[in-house]
Amino acid sequence: MLKKLQIxxxxxxxxxxxxxxxxxAAKELGIEHQxxxxxxxxxxxxxxxxxxxxxxxxxxxxxAGNIPSVDELKRLIA
Amino acid sequence: MKAELILQRRATAKRRWxxxxxKVLLMTVALAGWSFLYGLLQPLSSWITQSLLRLSVDTHFxxxxxxxxxxxxxxxxxxxxxxxxxxxxxxxxxxxxTRKILAGKRESVGNVLASVLGVFTPFCSCSxxxxxxxxxxxxxxxxxxxxxxxxAPMVNEVALVLLFGxxxxxxxxxxxxxxxxxxxxxxxxxxxxxxxxYVEEWAFKAQVGSGPMxxxxxxxxxxxxxxxxxxxxxxxxxxxxxxxxxxxGANIHGYVPADFMASFMGKGAWWSVPLAVLLGIPMYxxxxxxxxxxxxxxxxxxxxxxxxxFMMSVxxxxxxxxxxxxxxxxxxxxxTFVGVVGFGIxxxxxxxxxxx
Numbered sequence: 001m002l003k004k005l006q007i008x009x010x011x012x013x014x015x016x017x018x019x020x021x022x023x024x025a026a027k028e029l030g031i032e033h034q035x036x037x038x039x040x041x042x043x044x045x046x047x048x049x050x051x052x053x054x055x056x057x058x059x060x061x062x063x064a065g066n067i068p069s070v071d072e073l074k075r076l077i078a
Numbered sequence: 079m080k081a082e083l084i085l086q087r088r089a090t091a092k093r094r095w096x097x098x099x100x101k102v103l104l105m106t107v108a109l110a111g112w113s114f115l116y117g118l119l120q121p122l123s124s125w126i127t128q129s130l131l132r133l134s135v136d137t138h139f140x141x142x143x144x145x146x147x148x149x150x151x152x153x154x155x156x157x158x159x160x161x162x163x164x165x166x167x168x169x170x171x172x173x174x175x176t177r178k179i180l181a182g183k184r185e186s187v188g189n190v191l192a193s194v195l196g197v198f199t200p201f202c203s204c205s206x207x208x209x210x211x212x213x214x215x216x217x218x219x220x221x222x223x224x225x226x227x228x229x230a231p232m233v234n235e236v237a238l239v240l241l242f243g244x245x246x247x248x249x250x251x252x253x254x255x256x257x258x259x260x261x262x263x264x265x266x267x268x269x270x271x272x273x274x275x276y277v278e279e280w281a282f283k284a285q286v287g288s289g290p291m292x293x294x295x296x297x298x299x300x301x302x303x304x305x306x307x308x309x310x311x312x313x314x315x316x317x318x319x320x321x322x323x324x325x326x327g328a329n330i331h332g333y334v335p336a337d338f339m340a341s342f343m344g345k346g347a348w349w350s351v352p353l354a355v356l357l358g359i360p361m362y363x364x365x366x367x368x369x370x371x372x373x374x375x376x377x378x379x380x381x382x383x384x385x386x387x388f389m390m391s392v393x394x395x396x397x398x399x400x401x402x403x404x405x406x407x408x409x410x411x412x413x414t415f416v417g418v419v420g421f422g423i424x425x426x427x428x429x430x431x432x433x434x
Contacts (some may be wrong), residue, residue, distance in 0.1 A: 001102055001117065002139075010127050010207075041207050042280065045208050045215075048173065048175075049208070050173045050205065050208050050209045050211075050212035050213070050214075051205040051208065051209060052205045052208060064173075064174075065173065065205065066304065066307065067311075068303075068307075069303055069307070072300065073305070
């Protein structure tokens with residue numbers, strides 16, 4: 001099943017780091033995935049999170065305001 | 079069915095009472111090592127300067143070296159400990175939880191609570207807009223939201239550790255209490271001015287989800303890695319400023335006449351406080367970056383109130399953050415925000431110059 005991984009953030013350096021970590025985690029899990037960056041503030045807010053960078057997995061926020069380790073991300077994504 | 083439920087419950091209970099993990103044990107050992115090393119710093123620095131480098135503390139150079147060898151690791155160690163502790167603490171206080179606490183609070187109580195929570199809620203300036211909208215649309219009064227937004231950057235753990243490590247607990251306590259007071263009073267004032275109409279319409283209408291309760295299930299291992307993550311992130315960014323700050327402090331004794339700054343940043347110059355506030359606005363720095371400057375100014379006879387005002391202005395009133403906030407706030411509200419906070423800082427500056 002295709003996982004939809006959305007990185008929410010207005011584009012600061014932390015968002016880029018989160019993206020890298022998520023890519024790494026998804027690769028290690030070997031799952032089918034699609035990464036999308038959401039940079040529009042109104043859209044970010046509609047997810048319900050208040051801090052960036054955030055990660056939504058299939059539309060559900062799993063990470064907000066911090067950059068978890070690859071191991072933690074693997075648990076959150078899987 | 080019932081038996082299954084009992085089994086399940088037993089399993090959870092077992093999970094709750096399992097042995098501390100390796101990470102927790104390792105952290106305990108690290109903590110013990112930390113305090114041992116910390117106690118060793120003073121004798122070690124004397125030994126290095128006097129026996130190893132054969133420098134006399136009576137000479138200017140010798141005392142400067144000993145000062146640096148002692149102060150630099152001391153402040154760095156304090157910083158690591160506090161950033162780790164606060165990083166772990168922050169895994170309990172998410173912005174979502176903060177919003178839930180603040181929503182619908184009466185203004186005065188809300189302002190105080192918001193300022194306290196501002197210190198402990200994780201927040202970086204690129205989140206300012208989503209956070210603002212999340213609060214306002216989630217039912218937190220405007221003034222209370224501002225108290226939070228003012229306290230969060232101004233009163234933070236890095237600033238406090240550095241002030242404590244370099245200037246003693248008195249300056250740190252003064253900074254903490256006046257910073258919180260400004261956040262409370264400025265937020266309350268903005269609330270009294272009823273400026274809701276100067277917030278862009280869409281902020282109130284924003285579709286705000288209930289917000290995920292993400293961190294409820296974190297284990298101690300996860301919280302420890304949050305703390306370590308904070309240490310990596312913050313310490314790797316600020317250590318260089320701290321070393322420069324301490325080097326400035328160590329070197330400046332005696333090289334520049336001690337009252338060099340006194341003529342234009344001393345107590346006598348009434349215009350120095352407003353000037354310090356104005357200068358601070360376009361300057362954008364975190365608490366650590368400004369410390370070397372603060373150190374140098376204080377050493378050279380600048381008055382404490384003036385220097386604190388400068389530091390607060392640099393940290394709390396930043397031009398880039400205002401530009402980001404312009405997306406949700408009309409210019410008039412931004413100017414009011416700057417005016418009220420700037421005025422508060424001004425009073426703090428004068429007060430300290432007068433009292434101390």
